[in-house]
Amino acid sequence: MEEAIRLPAQHLTPAAYAPFGRVIDASALTQTPEAGISANQNTARRLNAVSPLTNLRPEGKTEREPAQPNLCLFRCSPRAERPFPVRLLERHPFSTQMFMPIAGPSPKGTPDYLVIVAENGTDDRPNLNSLKAFVARPWQGITYHPGIWHHPMVALHQTTDFLSLVWENSHDNEDCNVVQLPADLIIQVDLSDFSR
Ligand SMILES: NC(=O)N[C@@H](O)C(=O)O
Numbered sequence: 001m002e003e004a005i006r007l008p009a010q011h012l013t014p015a016a017y018a019p020f021g022r023v024i025d026a027s028a029l030t031q032t033p034e035a036g037i038s039a040n041q042n043t044a045r046r047l048n049a050v051s052p053l054t055n056l057r058p059e060g061k062t063e064r065e066p067a068q069p070n071l072c073l074f075r076c077s078p079r080a081e082r083p084f085p086v087r088l089l090e091r092h093p094f095s096t097q098m099f100m101p102i103a104g105p106s107p108k109g110t111p112d113y114l115v116i117v118a119e120n121g122t123d124d125r126p127n128l129n130s131l132k133a134f135v136a137r138p139w140q141g142i143t144y145h146p147g148i149w150h151h152p153m154v155a156l157h158q159t160t161d162f163l164s165l166v167w168e169n170s171h172d173n174e175d176c177n178v179v180q181l182p183a184d185l186i187i188q189v190d191l192s193d194f195s196r
Helices: none
Strands: 005-011 021-025 037-039 044-046 068-076 084-086 088-091 097-102 113-118 132-136 140-144 160-168 177-180 187-190
Touching: 084 113
Parallel strands: 005 132, 005 187
Antiparallel strands: 021 140, 037 044, 068 160, 084 187, 088 177, 097 140, 097 160, 113 132
16 A cells, blocks of 8 residues: 655645745735725725736647637535545646635535645646645635646545636536546545534
8 A cells, every 4th residue: 555645735825836836815905905906986996906817728720620718617626535635736827716705595605725735747647746736715816827736625524515717618628637546646635624
């Protein structure tokens, strides 16, 4: 039996997550109420361009139809495995992908969720030395930079709804690449520092 590699989960912060994408978080307005610009007849503050929404496809240079922004909803079932096993990673080579939790019907409120990411390696596969696991709070959204490897979204405690935005043209090898990790490579995300 191969020795499991323990990957400690950490809190999601813009600085720690910067190599992988952006954190979308309005709480900056709590610390700096005058941030952004006035909106809605001065009844709101507006933060523009909180994350790029990038499509890197060489539009018009391939026979493929252009990609379109796909605004979609994910209803993620909770994943109970603890520690959480990382068995595959995926990427969207030409597009950012955004996930933003939306308030669900649960009286317990929207829970934390788990974001597992890795940079691309020189072999065009996940660089597992860069693998990180972040626990995101329900008021935080994220984007993945184009090409950043990530685990499919992980709801931790209860069914969680997410709004997602990604540029797609329905060609799988353009929209999404998936890599199964070797069966004898056991990577487990340690969530013991994060209770419900
Ligand atoms: N990223 C993620 O959680 N999943 C999507 O890429 C998908 O369409 O499966």
